[in-house]
Each structure stands twice: as C-alpha cells, then as structure tokens.
Amino acid sequence: MQQDARAGRMPGAGRFCTVPGAGAWAGAKVPAGVVVEEYPLPQQHEQVLRELTAEVRESADALRQGGEWTGVALALDAAMARRGVRVRAVYPRALLAVPRHAAHLRRVSEAGVSVRVLDHVPHDLMVFDRQTACLTAGEGAVAPLVRVRGPLLAASFAAIYESYWQRATPLSRTSAGPHHARLGERERAVIRLMTNGYSDERIARKLGITAPDVQSVMAALMERLDAGSRFEAGYKLAREVDPRDL
Known part of the structure; x- marks a missing residue:
C-alpha cells in the first residue's frame, strides 16, 4: 500500500483499492472522485472521527457494535446533536441484556x-452528510479503520445504512415504560396540560415559563421517543404513562 506523507494526511494512512465486502474491486482502479484510505492505528481512528464530526453539517448515521469506542462515540454524537445535526445510531439488541450497556444506550438517547x-449489527459503519463513510476493515479490537470519501460510494453506504435503520426497532419500544421513569417535573406538567387541550402559550402562562420553553420540552420528548410529530409522541406516551402519575 502506498504511503502518502503530504501535508494533512496522517502517517500510516494511504490510498488503496480494496473496499471490505467488495472483492470485485481487488486490483482494480478506484473510481474517479473517490478516495479510500486505511488507518491501522487506534489513535488514528479517534483523530479521524473527531475531524469528521467537527465538519459534519446535516446528518451522521452509525452502525455500532459497542465496545471500546462507546464513551468516545457518546461524546462525539452529543456534540453533533447540540449543533443541530441529525444523529442516528443502530446498536445490537443484545446490549440491552447487560445493565451497564443498556444504561449507555439510554444516555445516548438522552x-x-x-x-x-x-438483532445483528455486522460491523461499525458511519456515514457523514452522505459524502464520507468510515467502517472497520475486518474483525477484532485493532481492526483498521477505512475512510471512503466521495458521493458515489458514500451514497451506496448511506443506502445500506438506511436498510438497517428501517429494520431496526426504536429504543423506546424495547421495554415497558422506559421513558416514564425519566420524565422530569416540568415534562410531566407540560404533558398534563397539553393532554387537557392547553395551547403552548396557555401552558407557558400556567407554568410561568415562555412558549419557546414549552416547545423545547416537546422537541426533546419527540427526539427521545423517536417521534415525528407531537401526535406520535402523545400516542407513545399514552402507551407507557399512567395518567394518574402525571
């Protein structure tokens, strides 16, 4: 594999022609406009991911098996979400059977x-703005990270990700009442008044807050519940929350 020491490229990273899972490419030329690089060292993995998460503007989608990168992934995902980036992640269902892993998934959602x-996440995959994809090349804790840049292949990886996302189950549906116990006092008050037909402005006056505060509470609930509308959020909460507890 050719090594490239030009400015801006990490030592140990180089362009190559084989993409994991695409054996027909072996020995072939990389399509025009596509750059494929391998980063074999763990410290390079984190640096590459930090650079990409700092640059992303619209969307970041990930398949994650869990493991040693969970803490780093949470921090990076949270930073992107705070900037308004749409962040989605698919994890193995088996993690829910381990309390500390289940707690981690709840923190990610929050x-x-x-x-x-x-049920099965085949490997780690991240797609940023449908322009860049990162995936692990092989198995094991020290598997090299592969970065693919260019809309041609990145769009293909994005389509693969979308097929996994559509088959996956929202975290909110994996156990009975997972959001009930985490509702704060303000959230409970907003939900109670909203179910009684109060408008955002009337709820704000009743609670002594602003209408944007009410909207922020609802937006956070919709995100946590993976709901596309207030109606859907209300439907999901109705299945989980006893009205007597509001």
Missing part, C-alpha cells in the same frame, strides 16, 4: 441521538 436496536 443526548439527542435517535437510537434503534437490531
């Missing part, structure tokens, strides 16, 4: 990430 679980 950080503003839309989380789903799937």
